[in-house]
Amino acid sequence: MTRARASILCLLLASVAAVASPQLARAQSQQSVPTAGGEVSIVADRFEQIGPDNLLVATGNVEVTRGTGRLLADRVEINRTTGDAVATGRAIFYDGDDRLTGERIEYNIKTGTGVVYQGELHAAPYYRLTGERLERLGESVYRVRQGVFTTCEDEPPTWSFHLGEATADLEDFVYGWNASFWAKSVPIIPYFPAFAAAIRRERQTGFLPPQLGTSTKKGFFAEIPFFWAISDSQDATATLAAYERRGFGGAAEYRYIISNDQKGRLNGYFVDEVFKEGELRGFGSVKHDWQIAPGLSLRGDLNAVSDDTVLRDYESALAQRSAQRAESNLFLTKTWTNWSFVSRLYWYQDLTTPRPVELQRVPELTLSGVRQELPGLPGFLYQTDTSLVNFLRYAGSEGARFDLHPLVSRPVPLAGYATLTPFVGGRVTAYSTTVTDVHSPVAGGAAIEDTNGEPRVRELLEFGSDAESRASRVYELGGWAGLDRLLHSIEPRVHYIRIIGHNFYSLPLWTNQTDRIPEANWFEYSLTNRIRGRTIGGDSAEADRFDLFKLVLASAYDIENTQLGNVAGDLTIQPSQMLRLHGDLSYNVTGDGLQAYTTDVTVNIPRIVGSVGTRYNRMPPVIIPYFVQIPGTFNPGNGLASNQATNFLQGEVKVDLLRNLVGRVKTNWDIRTTSVVETRFGADFKFDCWALSLDYVRRNPDRPGKNPDNEFRFSLNLLGLGNVVSTRVGAGATDSEPRFK
Structure with missing residues (x-):
């Protein structure tokens, strides 16, 4: 054996010995x-x-x-x-x-x-x-x-x-x-x-990160919020604000959870315009939900403003800036298997006019019974709607109204091919006063009803029938395009109702659907073509069912006025979860042409989420009776001129331009006046420990001759610290969910 080989062999033996004899290696001790x-x-x-x-x-x-x-x-x-x-x-x-x-x-x-x-x-x-x-x-x-x-x-x-x-x-x-x-x-x-x-x-x-900015209306402003974690079930946020051209103000929010069945929230904002006219302005809301017992609940949603324009001046979102009412509702609801009782206090502030035209309901009591078996008459069904309302108003008619509306029906199968359901019912509506005349205020505005305080009762009898059928077929797909099977159905439906009675006139106009019921002889028909898909279910997930295609075509004939109703159509196409198309229209076949339509396209694909839609309406401002099941079939007569029609385009898109960059655009465009009501451009830069958001809002002037309240805002979000620097030019002190309508 050579010297080199002997050396290698000794090294190998030493290595094996070290592994095989752990007691020779150094071990830790404790x-x-x-x-x-x-x-x-x-x-x-x-x-x-x-x-x-x-x-x-x-x-x-x-x-x-x-x-x-x-x-x-x-x-x-x-x-x-x-x-x-x-x-x-x-x-x-x-x-x-x-x-x-x-x-x-x-x-x-x-x-x-x-x-x-x-x-x-x-x-x-x-x-x-x-x-x-x-x-x-x-x-x-x-x-x-x-x-x-x-x-x-x-x-x-x-x-x-x-x-x-x-x-x-x-x-x-x-x-x-x-x-x-x-x-x-x-x-x-x-x-x-x-x-x-x-x-x-x-x-x-x-303290939460402050918000700083500047605005043509408010000047430079600063808002400093402080958060107080009162307990596990309570917290509050108070914000101090200062506006260079307006004054000083602040906002407050208090949230609480009393139990699993009771919670609520209080919001408020105020500003003392000491640098303008010295006016104290603000708005606030109170929300409370209480599930008192099974089937018994109390819900409160109260909102108030100091004046008609405070939301327009200090809010940022279009839905709140354009609010027409500040509504308050207090509900006490009791439900049973087939019945429900609702006690409601309804109070609102009208933000469209300085005149006190609000019509309050204090209280409104409603008892409703769903369709159920009629005792003693097998096969017969009945349902009931009853209400008692006390209306209060400073300018215009006021009083009390009782309404009782029972209905009995009898579904009759026709050899398994269709179902015929004749019905008959009555309606009694009692008013505490009678309208004698209508006059227009000297200062202008909506007409005001004159009443004499004498009770008036309207009695109606309604009868008719519904007929419907359904033909369907199932197609097995075996997993093609992720679908297990398709269900194609065709569903025709016919509705006829006749209403007769007396005292149709001289009634107060408090709520449209109850107070304006004409004598009627109405025939309505529709055809629904539907394709439903079912996905392939697995062991851990159930199969999903959704409409791939739905087309409803409908029309009517007003026998009472010998007039054809409009042709109405409603189309929904959703070939996948990534694309949805929807449109509906109403067309006057007596020569007045297109009355109204809406279109919506929603796209949700990788890197792009967006929607665009149009709103067009030239129907006159009339009341559609409650018995019209598809509103687009109602023909109120000649529509408005095209230059008076409501015609809007609304769109929104969010695009992942780069891995760390998201672009956003949202617009509301008045096509009739070719003006942009509001457009928002935004960009979000997102990284591991920080993000930057940029927003520019371009608005139309609130009133002719006024400057537009455009705004630019940016916010720097540092991971773990929230919005460290936020500039909201023209924005208000609080950005929260819409509370007004």
Whole structure:
């Protein structure tokens, strides 16, 4: 055997021996060491005792554990008398869920205090704080010198706050002085005296990021919100606001949960226009839901404004700026298997006119019974609607009204091919007053009814029949296009009703569907063509069923007035979840042509979500009677001229332009006047630890001769901190869900 081969063989044998004989390899040992701060567990490669009893030195993969704290390092010195521990070399300290690393960690086991030099602290879920010196003052509380606070993981961080001195409570918030805001290595805001931010593992009390901006109407403004986590079931947000050209104001929101069955919310906003006309303005809402018992509930939704234009001046969303009413409703509802009782208080403010034309309902009591078997008459069904309403009004007719409307029907199957359902019913409506005349106010506006206070009763008899059929066929697809089968059905339907009675006239006009019922002889018919699809179900999911295609064609004949009704159509096409088309129209066949139509296209494909639709209506403002089942078939006569028709285009699209960039556009365009009511352009830049949103809103002037209330806003969202900087030019102090109609 050559010398080289012998050497190789010796090395192989030595390697095998080391693996086969673990007792020859160095193994870690564990000791329980009593200290001034209590007993600690230490695992290390080697232990060395220096002096009689005080100093214990552990080296090599050291792990010191006491309670929820763990200290890891290459070398740890522990003084048993004082409880001081000094860790060097890859030193890591786990403080519960938080982690600290540093060149050197000094920790006192007895007091729980210590110092980390050139340290870095990671607090769940994503907060990071570094500093020349991090001093642990107590559980999860640190004092920091020359610190950097961020939630970014890159180096240098995309954004960070540099702090001369700071205090961080990892269960609450971090605050400091001599601060600056940096993007990478560039100081964007080189100095501001103080900084504070909530570390939001859960709801935390503290100041939220301020919102700043400028507006042609309000001038420069600042809004500073403060959030108060009162308890697990309550919180509140108060906002102070200042407007250069208007004055000072604020907003408040209080949310509460009393139990699983009872919760609510209060909102309010006010502004004292000391720089304008000294007027105090505002709006607010109260919402409360209470499920008192099974079948018994109380619901409140109360809204109020100080004046007709405050929403237009201080709200941002189009739905709220164009609100015509501020409505308040209080419901007490009791339901049974076939019956329901609703007690309602309804109060509203009309925002379209300064005249007090509101018609309040205090109270409105309704008892309704769904279609159910008639006792003693097998096969017969009955249903009942009853209401009692007290109407209050400052200008115009007011009084009480009782309405009783029972109906009996008898479905008759026709050899399994169709169902014929004749019905008969009556209707009694009693009014506390009678209309004698109608006059127009001197100041202009809607006509006002004159009444004499004498009761009047309208008695009606209605009878007729419904007939309907259905023919269908199933087509097996076997998984083609993800569908198991198709169901194609054709559903014809005919509706006839005759209404006779007396006292049709001289009645107050309080609610259209009840007070304006004409003598009628109405025949209506429709044909529905429907294709439904069913997906393939699995073991863990049921099959979905949805309409792929639905076409409804309908028309009517008004026998009472010997007049053809309009032709109505409603089409829905949804070949997949990514595309949906819908349209409906009403066409006058007696020569007046197209009366109304709507179209909607919705697209939801990878990277693009959008919808576009049109609204066109030239039908005169008439009341469609309650017995018309498909409103588009009602022919009120000649429609409005084309230049008076309502004609809108509405569209919205959101596109993922790049991995980190989303573009948004939303528009409302008045085609008749060729003017844009409102268009919103937006872009969202989204990254791991920050996001930037830009929005520009272009509006039409609220009134002729006025400047448009356009606005530009931007918001910088830093992960873990919310909206740090937000500019909302022309926006209000609160942006929340629509509360007005």
